[in-house]
Amino acid sequence: MMSIRRVISKIERNYIINNLKNEERIDGRGLWDYREWKIKHNLVASAEGSADVCLGDTRVITGLKYEVGEPFPDIPDEGVCTVMAELLPLASPLFERGPPDEQSIELARVVDRGIRHADCIQTKKLCIKENEAVYILFVDIYVINYSGNLIDAGGISALTTLISSHIPEGKWVDDHVEWTGGYITGETIVKELPIVLTFGKIGDIIFIDPSLPEELICDGKISISVTKDKVTSIQKSGAATFSIDDIQMLNKKAMELGNLLRDNLNLWQYKVNIE
Amino acid sequence: MTLLIKDEYPEKLFREDGKRLDGRDLKELRPIKLEVGILNNADGSAYLEWGNNKIFAAVYGPREVHPHHLAKPDKGILRVFYRMATFSVFERKRPAPGRREKEISMIITDCLEPVLFLELYPGTSFEVFIDVIEADGGTRCASTTVAALALADAGIPMKSLVSSVAVGKIDGKIVVDLSGIEDKAGEADLPCAITWFNEEISLLQFDGDMDLNELDTFLKLAKDALKEIYEMQLNALKSKYITIQEKYNGGQVKQ
Amino acid sequence: MENDELDSEEFEDFEDEEFTRDLVVPGEILTEDIVNFLPGRGTILNEKKDKIISLNIGLKKITKNYINVIPLRGFYTPRPGDKVIALIVDKNPVKYRCDINAKDFAILKPKNTFKRSKIKTRGRIEKDTGDTSTEKYSIGDILITKIISADRLNMPELTTVGKYLGKRSNGIVISIDTPKIPRVIGRSGSMIKLLKNLTKCHIFVTQNGRIWLKGEDLAHEKLLIDAIKKIEKEAHTVGLTDRMSEYIENEKKKRGIN
Numbered sequence: 002m003m004s005i006r007r008v009i010s011k012i013e014r015n016y017i018i019n020n021l022k023n024e025e026r027i028d029g030r031g032l033w034d035y036r037e038w039k040i041k042h043n044l045v046a047s048a049e050g051s052a053d054v055c056l057g058d059t060r061v062i063t064g065l066k067y068e069v070g071e072p073f074p075d076i077p078d079e080g081v082c083t084v085m086a087e088l089l090p091l092a093s094p095l096f097e098r099g100p101p102d103e104q105s106i107e108l109a110r111v112v113d114r115g116i117r118h119a120d121c122i123q124t125k126k127l128c129i130k131e132n133e134a135v136y137i138l139f140v141d142i143y144v145i146n147y148s149g150n151l152i153d154a155g156g157i158s159a160l161t162t163l164i165s166s167h168i169p170e171g172k173w174v175d176d177h178v179e180w181t182g183g184y185i186t187g188e189t190i191v192k193e194l195p196i197v198l199t200f201g202k203i204g205d206i207i208f209i210d211p212s213l214p215e216e217l218i219c220d221g222k223i224s225i226s227v228t229k230d231k232v233t234s235i236q237k238s239g240a241a242t243f244s245i246d247d248i249q250m251l252n253k254k255a256m257e258l259g260n261l262l263r264d265n266l267n268l269w270q271y272k273v274n275i276e
Numbered sequence: 277m278t279l280l281i282k283d284e285y286p287e288k289l290f291r292e293d294g295k296r297l298d299g300r301d302l303k304e305l306r307p308i309k310l311e312v313g314i315l316n317n318a319d320g321s322a323y324l325e326w327g328n329n330k331i332f333a334a335v336y337g338p339r340e341v342h343p344h345h346l347a348k349p350d351k352g353i354l355r356v357f358y359r360m361a362t363f364s365v366f367e368r369k370r371p372a373p374g375r376r377e378k379e380i381s382m383i384i385t386d387c388l389e390p391v392l393f394l395e396l397y398p399g400t401s402f403e404v405f406i407d408v409i410e411a412d413g414g415t416r417c418a419s420t421t422v423a424a425l426a427l428a429d430a431g432i433p434m435k436s437l438v439s440s441v442a443v444g445k446i447d448g449k450i451v452v453d454l455s456g457i458e459d460k461a462g463e464a465d466l467p468c469a470i471t472w473f474n475e476e477i478s479l480l481q482f483d484g485d486m487d488l489n490e491l492d493t494f495l496k497l498a499k500d501a502l503k504e505i506y507e508m509q510l511n512a513l514k515s516k517y518i519t520i521q522e523k524y525n526g527g528q529v530k531q
Numbered sequence: 532m533e534n535d536e537l538d539s540e541e542f543e544d545f546e547d548e549e550f551t552r553d554l555v556v557p558g559e560i561l562t563e564d565i566v567n568f569l570p571g572r573g574t575i576l577n578e579k580k581d582k583i584i585s586l587n588i589g590l591k592k593i594t595k596n597y598i599n600v601i602p603l604r605g606f607y608t609p610r611p612g613d614k615v616i617a618l619i620v621d622k623n624p625v626k627y628r629c630d631i632n633a634k635d636f637a638i639l640k641p642k643n644t645f646k647r648s649k650i651k652t653r654g655r656i657e658k659d660t661g662d663t664s665t666e667k668y669s670i671g672d673i674l675i676t677k678i679i680s681a682d683r684l685n686m687p688e689l690t691t692v693g694k695y696l697g698k699r700s701n702g703i704v705i706s707i708d709t710p711k712i713p714r715v716i717g718r719s720g721s722m723i724k725l726l727k728n729l730t731k732c733h734i735f736v737t738q739n740g741r742i743w744l745k746g747e748d749l750a751h752e753k754l755l756i757d758a759i760k761k762i763e764k765e766a767h768t769v770g771l772t773d774r775m776s777e778y779i780e781n782e783k784k785k786r787g788i789n
Binding site: 066 | 283328339363
Binding site for chain 2: 764
């Protein structure tokens with residue numbers, strides 16, 4: 002394929018569409034196949050949890066840091082988890098320096114919502130003392146190489162980070178927090194594993210996991226987060242419109258492929274045990 | 277906002293057997309792993325693991341200058357952007373670039389400029405992005421080393437590579453390549469870099485106090501360490517091609 | 532759509548005897564014998580003028596008394612006369628702006644997109660009507676063009692008038708590292724002939740690192756793209772032409788195409 006440009010040539014567009022019409026992809030996949038996943042965990046010693054996730058050529062590194070602070074007044078017994086994403090300019094000539102742009106905010110928001118509404122993070126267990134001290138978790142996603150479908154890669158890397166995390170355990174003594182010497186690990190923090198799946202749409206053709214050339218000519222995309230038996234968040238982006246039938250089909254497909262992916266990746270293998 | 281575990285330094289920086297806390301001798305470098313060409317979108321790229329430091333570098337260029345008013349009509353410009361990930365340090369760093377990052381970006385730019393032929397590319401820019409995923413002392417030296425490799429990998433004509441290392445004084449002894457703890461708890465720290473085409477110093481900073489004799493020892497020690505790093509850089513650049521050559525030439529490759 | 536005319540001297544760089552295949556990196560000393568050798572392409576005398584050093588990562592090559600370094604990595608610098616595949620990224624009523632994989636965009640003026648045919652009607656010279664408008668091509672078109680002027684300060688200028696030049700409305704364009712283009716062509720076009728014969732595709736290779744190709748069907752095109760990627764990866768090895776022919780035959784059997 003041609004190197005990355007903002008303008009995609011007409012013949013490249015035709016080539017991608019002709020491939021899709023044959024139910025094939027330019028990289029040899031079928032319409033419902035993911036690219037290869039490669040996951041490494043806990044590679045950053047300074048973070049309380051980290052993951053390095055490759056989806057094809059897309060590469061995302063995520064780390065978790067924690068702080069102890071006061072809870073929000075409306076949820077006094079729940080910890081807080083925030084997701085931030087940064088599209089590093091080293092990842093692609095299409096990314097520019099400067100404050101977060103729409104694309105990086107969308108990435109952070111979609112990953113955040115996928116996790117938030119899925120009973121994934123056990124926020125109640127992140128409370129040290131009601132009204133006084135809770136954990137505040139920062140999941141920071143850094144895009145190292147951009148080759149399409151950041152949302153799925155970001156979602157998996159955020160999950161792996163949370164599963165591999167090990168946060169010092171605190172207890173409330175008199176009027177301050179003290180370290181017990183133990184750690185809170187992934188099993189305590191994470192319960193459900195919501196998987197976010199992104200589908201691209203070009204013309205009438207819908208397919209999963211758009212690669213970069215496909216993403217650049219996509220009319221639109223739809224990201225669906227699923228747990229084992231529930232849909233937990235949907236985000237449609239781009240200028241395409243989806244019919245009701247399409248969306249019903251995609252929800253079913255997302256459920257089916259999400260369960261398959263969850264089994265294949267077996268993310269619980271990345272949890273750490275600290276004695 | 278507080279952390280449960282505090283960032284504390286040990287009182288002694290040497291073990292009882294006279295070695296440093298991580299088991300190194302006075303003149304020993306931490307283990308270094310270098311790789312080139314790992315990011316396929318960039319024109320040139322490199323990755324480095326130096327002790328616990330983990331750093332990515334990518335080069336784009338020559339390309340149009342953005343914003344346009346920075347372009348110079350008589351020569352190209354080199355811009356280096358050094359950034360640290362929020363989770364790269366003990367206490368979470370704020371996401372926006374700080375003063376320290378801007379200063380380091382500037383000194384690395386000044387360090388690398390002498391080896392390039394910027395006057396051949398008027399009106400363009402070469403951009404080097406350095407992202408520190410994990411920091412553990414000596415990131416400016418590590419960043420310079422890896423940025424030079426990324427420039428070479430991009431095929432940008434260079435007079436030579438640049439290597440960099442820090443020398444310092446901890447508990448009264450002069451040591452090479454300070455780790456994070458030694459950097460913070462030690463007495464003196466002297467990062468320096470060398471451009472190999474004229475064997476002159478291109479980056480030099482110093483914090484601490486020492487007499488003139490000590491300074492001489494510092495620079496002598498630094499030069500030996502820099503030679504070691506230079507060899508590693510050469511190997512990293514060549515090994516990518518040599519492994520492919522060896523596969524098809526029956527192992528007969530001239531270096 | 533042939534490439535046979537491109538096998539100029541430059542394209543033979545890679546195909547040489549084994550003893551020239553020393554891998555060098557920037558700053559590496561190529562020779563200290565400056566009496567018998569002169570610095571050639573990709574090399575420079577050091578400051579003391581007693582050594583010749585390399586400027587690039589590449590392969591050392593000695594031709595007569597010149598020491599050259601053939602780069603393995605690098606960017607494209609436009610030169611007049613080069614054929615390049617251009618992508619139109621912008622246009623206004625008087626010119627097209629084209630991406631040619633160089634640091635600047637290139638300019639294509641409408642007068643360079645038409646043949647200068649002056650039609651005489653009743654003794655009066657009539658101007659070609661489309662001569663001054665940019666209606667002929669649109670944004671996103673792929674053109675095979677020739678550079679008519681290029682220097683360091685000004686934007687390169689292109690023309691689409693000439694043999695094999697003009698718009699391509701089918702096929703696909705891929706890009707590879709610019710310094711590896713000579714390897715895809717091979718000595719006197721040997722590699723490109725091999726690729727053409729074995730995959731039955733049309734190929735047009737240009738100096739800016741882009742390759743246009745068009746085959747019978749998608750399977751053949753994919754095979755050719757994979758083959759070119761393999762050449763790019765192994766450009767600095769010897770015996771590549773033989774290996775490629777073997778590779779393509781094997782892949783054909785594997786993929787069940789002929």
